[in-house]
Every structure is written in structure tokens, then in C-alpha cells.
Amino acid sequence: MFMTLKVCHYFVTLRCNDACEFCACWSNEAYRAIEEKPYDLAPLKKAGIRLLNITGGEPLLRADLPEILARAKAFGLPTVLTTNGLLYEERARELAGLAGRLHFSLDYPSAEGHDRSRGVECFGAVLAGLKRARELGERPLIQFTLTRDSVRFLPEMVELAEKLEVPLYLNPVYDFFGTQGFEPRTLDQIKYFARRRRVLANLAALEFVRAGGNSTLLPRCRARETTLTLLPDGRRVSPCLFNPGGREGRESVCSSCMRWPYMLPSFSLGLDRYFWLNLYSELVNKRKLAGSR
Numbered sequence: 001m002f003m004t005l006k007v008c009h010y011f012v013t014l015r016c017n018d019a020c021e022f023c024a025c026w027s028n029e030a031y032r033a034i035e036e037k038p039y040d041l042a043p044l045k046k047a048g049i050r051l052l053n054i055t056g057g058e059p060l061l062r063a064d065l066p067e068i069l070a071r072a073k074a075f076g077l078p079t080v081l082t083t084n085g086l087l088y089e090e091r092a093r094e095l096a097g098l099a100g101r102l103h104f105s106l107d108y109p110s111a112e113g114h115d116r117s118r119g120v121e122c123f124g125a126v127l128a129g130l131k132r133a134r135e136l137g138e139r140p141l142i143q144f145t146l147t148r149d150s151v152r153f154l155p156e157m158v159e160l161a162e163k164l165e166v167p168l169y170l171n172p173v174y175d176f177f178g179t180q181g182f183e184p185r186t187l188d189q190i191k192y193f194a195r196r197r198r199v200l201a202n203l204a205a206l207e208f209v210r211a212g213g214n215s216t217l218l219p220r221c222r223a224r225e226t227t228l229t230l231l232p233d234g235r236r237v238s239p240c241l242f243n244p245g246g247r248e249g250r251e252s253v254c255s256s257c258m259r260w261p262y263m264l265p266s267f268s269l270g271l272d273r274y275f276w277l278n279l280y281s282e283l284v285n286k287r288k289l290a291g292s293r
């Protein structure tokens with residue numbers, strides 16, 4: 001089983017200083033109550049984990065984040081850290097050189113749109129963070145969560161990424177209060193922009209959206225085999241954060257699921273079109289990232 005493990009999603013904190021319109025994490029009191037404790041990362045590497053995805057909540061709220069990243073680095077475990085950027089300026093120095101990649105979330109290419117979407121003022125912090133990260137020699141990118149509303153600003157977001165000279169990762173929204181998915185023509189438009197040099201997308205994800213996500217009768221989810229989920233206190237949940245202890249891909253919460261942190265690694269198992277599209281996208285994205293260093 002371990003040979004199929006790809007990604008560890010480490011929710012270092014489930015506290016958040018944003019109030020995003022498409023994510024309920026910040027309003028979940030049970031999440032906020034979870035203690036944050038040190039966790040020994042050594043077994044992850046031995047278990048075959050190839051990527052440590054540091055997420056939350058807002059990871060920069062976790063005091064010992066630099067230690068966590070330094071340990072992962074010492075074990076040769078590649079890391080991705082995703083942040084809303086609010087605390088980046090004050091923590092940039094202590095984090096410098098520790099994360100493999102830094103993803104700054106940006107939902108709209110304007111302060112008006114992004115700050116509304118996030119429920120707090122943070123557009124300026126993201127732009128300043130991207131600039132600062134580049135000055136410090138980091139490899140930042142913009143992670144754009146596309147909703148039915150924000151997709152209208154895709155051309156402007158591509159322009160902004162080009163102006164800032166950073167890659168742009170297109171992340172279609174999932175579980176958006178029941179309004180999942182995009183019109184077929186919108187998906188074609190996203191695919192059109194995905195051909196741009198700085199734009200990264202996953203074609204398997206876009207086709208999975210078109211197909212309506214996971215089916216509970218014939219689940220495509222392989223979260224249990226391909227991912228490992230760690231909570232802030234070091235507890236492990238399986239198959240995923242949203243379905244702890246449940247049957248993989250078969251519970252009601254799995255109906256139409258498109259939660260990419262779990263679905264993308266799932267596509268690495270099973271030789272269907274999602275497997276091939278995912279493999280192709282991974283190769284193309286890797287080449288684009290290498291070209292944008």
C-alpha cells in the first residue's frame with residue numbers, strides 16, 4: 001500500500017484569519033479547538049510520501065512552522081506551503097529558504113474582489129508577499145480558486161501573473177455551497193488560458209468537473225491509498241479530512257466530490273483518462289514551473 005502513497009496533507013492548524021466565501025474552515029469551532037502539537041515527520045519519508053502539502057487553516061498562524069519546514073527539508077521531503085499572505089511580511093525572514101514552493105492564494109485580480117471573497121483586507125498583503133518572496137529567492141506562485149463568479153476575471157488574472165512574473169495555478173472551486181461545476185463553455189475557456197506559458201492547470205480536474213465529480217456508486221476516489229492526512233495535533237484521519245473513518249468515495253459527503261487535494265493524487269491510480277490527463281498535466285506543469293524559475 002505504501003508504494004502508492006504520494007502526498008501528505010498536513011493541516012498544521014485549522015485556525016484561520018480569513019473568512020472566505022467558499023470555505024467554511026474559519027467558522028468551524030471544533031476545528032479551532034484542535035490542539036497544535038509537534039509531529040515527527042521522519043516516518044512520512046519512510047512511508048513513501050513524495051510531497052508534504054502544508055495547509056490549514058492558515059499555516060502562518062502556527063508558531064513552529066519554520067521548525068516543521070526545516071525538519072521536512074532535513075528529511076529531503078519536498079514541501080508546498082499555501083498561505084493567504086496576511087502574515088507573510090512579518091514571518092518572511094524566519095521562513096526564508098525553507099519551503100519548496102510557496103502558493104499565495106488570490107481569488108480576484110483586484111482588491112475589491114479579493115477582499116470581499118476573503119472577508120478581510122488582504123489583496124495588498126498577497127501582492128507584497130509575492131514581491132518579497134521573489135526578493136528572498138523563493139519560488140512563489142498565485143493559486144487562483146476559480147468560482148463561477150471569479151472565472152470572469154481569468155484574463156485579468158493571467159495578465160497580473162504575467163506582470164508580476166509568477167506562475168498562476170488554476171484551482172477550480174469544489175463544494176461551493178452546492179453550486180459545483182462550470183458550464184462546458186467555461187471549462188473550454190479555462191483550457192484555452194491553460195495553454196499560456198505561466199498558467200498551470202490540471203486537465204484531469206477540468207474533465208472531472210465536466211463529468212460531475214466523484215460517483216458514490218463507482219467511486220474514482222483513491223484518497224486512502226494515495227494520501228495521508230495529518231491534523232494539527234498529529235492525529236491521522238483516513239480516507240480524508242471530510243470523510244473521517246468513512247468508506248472511501250462512497251459516503252454522502254463523497255457525492256460529486258472534487259476536493260482536489262484528494263482527487264488529484266487519486267488520479268495516479270487506475271489507467272483511465274483521468275490517469276493520462278493527470279500525468280500529462282503534471283509533466284506540462286513541471287516544465288512550466290522549471291521555465292519560470
Ligand SMILES: C[S@@+](CC[C@H](N)C(=O)[O-])C[C@H]1O[C@@H](n2cnc3c(N)ncnc32)[C@H](O)[C@@H]1O
Pocket residue numbers: 016018022023055056057058059082083084104105106143145171172173174175176
Ligand atoms: C484551504 S486554504 C489553506 C491555506 C490558506 N489559508 C490559504 O488561504 O491559502 C488552501 C487553498 O484551498 C483553496 N480553497 C479553499 N476552499 C476551496 C474550495 N471550496 N474549492 C477549491 N479550493 C478551495 C484556497 O483558496 C487556498 O488556495
